[in-house]
Amino acid sequence: MVKKHIKHVKQKNDIGGKVFKTVNTAFLLFLCAVTIYPLFYIIVYSLNEGLDSMKGGLYLWPRVFTWFNYQYVFGNGVIKHSYLVTIARAVLGTLFGLLVTGLTAYGFSLKQLPYRKGLMLIALIPMLFSGGIIPYYIQLSRLHLVDTFWVYVIPCMFSVWNMFVMMKFFMGLPEELRESAYIDGAGDLRIFLKIILPLSKPVIAAIGLFIAVWQWNDWYSGAFYVSKASLLPLQTYLQRLFNANSLSMLTQNSQIVAEAAAHESQTATMTITSVKMAAVVIGTLPILCVYPFIQKYFVKGMLIGSVKG
Amino acid sequence: MKTFIKNIKRYHWYYIMILCGITCLILFSYIPMAGLQIAFRNFKPGNTIWNAKWVGLKNFWFLKDTEFWRIVKNTFVLTGARFVVSFPAPIILALLINEISNTAFKRIVQSITYIPHFISWIVVAYILDSFLSPYGGIINQLIEKLGGEAVFFMGSNNWFVPIVTISSVWKDVGWGTIIYLAAITSIDPELYEAAMLDGAGRFAKVKHITFPSIRPTIVLLLILSMPNLINAGIDSIYPLMNNANLEVSTVIDTYVLSNGLQLGKYSLATAIGMMSSMVSLLLILLTNKIANKVSGEGLW
Numbered sequence: 001m002v003k004k005h006i007k008h009v010k011q012k013n014d015i016g017g018k019v020f021k022t023v024n025t026a027f028l029l030f031l032c033a034v035t036i037y038p039l040f041y042i043i044v045y046s047l048n049e050g051l052d053s054m055k056g057g058l059y060l061w062p063r064v065f066t067w068f069n070y071q072y073v074f075g076n077g078v079i080k081h082s083y084l085v086t087i088a089r090a091v092l093g094t095l096f097g098l099l100v101t102g103l104t105a106y107g108f109s110l111k112q113l114p115y116r117k118g119l120m121l122i123a124l125i126p127m128l129f130s131g132g133i134i135p136y137y138i139q140l141s142r143l144h145l146v147d148t149f150w151v152y153v154i155p156c157m158f159s160v161w162n163m164f165v166m167m168k169f170f171m172g173l174p175e176e177l178r179e180s181a182y183i184d185g186a187g188d189l190r191i192f193l194k195i196i197l198p199l200s201k202p203v204i205a206a207i208g209l210f211i212a213v214w215q216w217n218d219w220y221s222g223a224f225y226v227s228k229a230s231l232l233p234l235q236t237y238l239q240r241l242f243n244a245n246s247l248s249m250l251t252q253n254s255q256i257v258a259e260a261a262a263h264e265s266q267t268a269t270m271t272i273t274s275v276k277m278a279a280v281v282i283g284t285l286p287i288l289c290v291y292p293f294i295q296k297y298f299v300k301g302m303l304i305g306s307v308k309g
Numbered sequence: 310m311k312t313f314i315k316n317i318k319r320y321h322w323y324y325i326m327i328l329c330g331i332t333c334l335i336l337f338s339y340i341p342m343a344g345l346q347i348a349f350r351n352f353k354p355g356n357t358i359w360n361a362k363w364v365g366l367k368n369f370w371f372l373k374d375t376e377f378w379r380i381v382k383n384t385f386v387l388t389g390a391r392f393v394v395s396f397p398a399p400i401i402l403a404l405l406i407n408e409i410s411n412t413a414f415k416r417i418v419q420s421i422t423y424i425p426h427f428i429s430w431i432v433v434a435y436i437l438d439s440f441l442s443p444y445g446g447i448i449n450q451l452i453e454k455l456g457g458e459a460v461f462f463m464g465s466n467n468w469f470v471p472i473v474t475i476s477s478v479w480k481d482v483g484w485g486t487i488i489y490l491a492a493i494t495s496i497d498p499e500l501y502e503a504a505m506l507d508g509a510g511r512f513a514k515v516k517h518i519t520f521p522s523i524r525p526t527i528v529l530l531l532i533l534s535m536p537n538l539i540n541a542g543i544d545s546i547y548p549l550m551n552n553a554n555l556e557v558s559t560v561i562d563t564y565v566l567s568n569g570l571q572l573g574k575y576s577l578a579t580a581i582g583m584m585s586s587m588v589s590l591l592l593i594l595l596t597n598k599i600a601n602k603v604s605g606e607g608l609w
Contacts, residue, residue, distance in 0.1 A: 021408070021410075024405055024408055025409070032417070032418060035422055036424070039424070041447070053445070054445055103330070104329050107323040107327035110323055113323050114316040119327055126338035128593060129590050131341030131342040131344050131583075132579060132586055134582055135340075135342070135347065135582075136337065138352075155333075155336075213427055216429075217428075219429060224570055235431050238431045238435070276435065283429070284428060287428070292420070302487045302488065303491050
């Protein structure tokens with residue numbers, strides 16, 4: 001009787017299970033499609049002739065294929081320059097960020113360090129309370145960082161959140177490493193540089209990538225702390241371009257006008273939207289290209305940081 | 310005192326290292342906190358935060374301003390809607406991903422849904438525009454094909470909140486599953502086996518084992534997400550703002566920004582910012598206290 005009942009339940013579950021599995025798979029496939037399609041669509045749009053795209057009906061593949069939108073964007077001196085600014089801040093921001101955050105994290109990773117709790121409290125309070133953007137801006141301008149390149153790098157050198165991730169990683173390394181090296185007469189700095197750092201490549205990679213992506217995608221500092229056109233990063237340039245509704249806003253320098261005239265037949269088929277899409281793709285593609293290779297580091301970094309304690 | 314000097318001497322490298330970070334915090338977090346005093350002063354360009362004239366509570370006149378309360382309402386409508394949808398979404402998605410038995414498919418789903426997290430908000434705005442534009446946006450093309458009339462989504466007061474909510478789910482639902490999936494993976498498989506012997510079905514297992522096991526993670530993230538209820542986030546809102554939707558899209562964050570940095574009313578903007586910082590702190594402390602009372606799972 002009991003046996004029969006269990007069998008009955010199992011059978012019922014199997015049918016229900018199969019239905020659930022099918023529905024679940026279908027839903028997740030749909031979700032993947034919804035996630036990826038918008039990105040795919042901007043690529044398609046950027047590779048299609050602008051005037052043709054205006055007609056509508058462009059969904060899965062470029063209809064009138066052209067590289068011209070890209071040629072136009074790459075011919076634009078302002079965009080090229082903003083690209084360089086973004087690369088520079090991503091590189092320098094990551095280096096300085098890793099240096100300051102990593103050193104602090106290592107300092108905090110020694111559990112028996114006297115006064116560690118008090119110092120930790122100093123690091124924790126800003127996570128709960130902040131002065132807000134205006135006093136922050138006043139401080140930036142008092143330090144003469146406003147309207148300089150370094151406003152992208154120096155204020156972002158230390159992140160409490162990243163510091164915790166790195167600290168957890170250092171604390172997870174065997175304590176004996178440090179102790180035995182110390183007994184052998186190695187100084188604290190030497191231990192850090194020669195023993196700990198070589199073992200910490202995964203966490204350095206993870207945090208470095210977090211910082212680099214943040215630097216790449218940050219449009220905010222460029223929009224509010226900087227007014228010099230020569231310091232605009234790519235994402236801030238894209239933000240300004242977003243509200244542009246005619247091509248003339250793009251062609252501010254004469255070199256581009258000349259170039260555009262030379263390609264006049266092609267320029268005629270181009271629209272502001274198609275050029276915008278090309279610019280957006282150029283701003284996103286580097287991240288999408290490296291993403292498959294670095295994904296595991298991101299996930300690792302996220303997981304080290306999420307362990308409570 | 311003697312032990313103090315001895316400690317400093319023995320561990321000086323550690324202190325120097327910690328000082329690197331603390332110096333940054335003093336410069337970019339603590340001095341701005343001290344800068345909050347200009348909420349009670351009349352700060353003019355050229356002043357420092359220490360020498361502007363004291364004016365008492367004069368800058369807090371905004372508390373009697375109906376315009377300000379309308380913006381507070383905007384903020385909570387927006388963040389409330391966003392929270393209700395985007396907080397549970399990653400939990401549900403993690404549970405669904407966990408039910409996949411094919412590891413390759415599981416990895417593919419994870420990799421794809423993480424991608425939007427790495428896309429900037431500006432690019433998200435471009436994507437939204439290309440889909441929702443009344444001039445040839447995909448959604449409007451479909452609407453017109455079905456015989457409807459094109460809708461100017463980006464310039465509509467009714468659509469602003471749904472657009473922000475959907476885009477924030479699109480961007481971060483996948484990334485949000487990472488922590489939950491890790492918590493689910495660490496559950497002892499014996500628990501499931503025991504439940505199966507007791508005749509528990511798929512949903513009973515989720516309800517009685519998976520969910521209680523990830524509850525501490527949920528509580529932790531709930532507490533950490535509290536500040537988002539008052540900070541709508543300039544990063545994600547500002548690119549979507551335009552003259553047509555200003556009535557609903559102005560939130561506290563953008564109000565502070567435009568008053569302070571664009572109109573130069575530093576003291577007023579600081580006063581508003583200070584109120585929102587304090588509410589954010591209160592929300593965290595309160596949620597933590599409730600979490601401790603209810604289940605003992607608070608952060609501290």
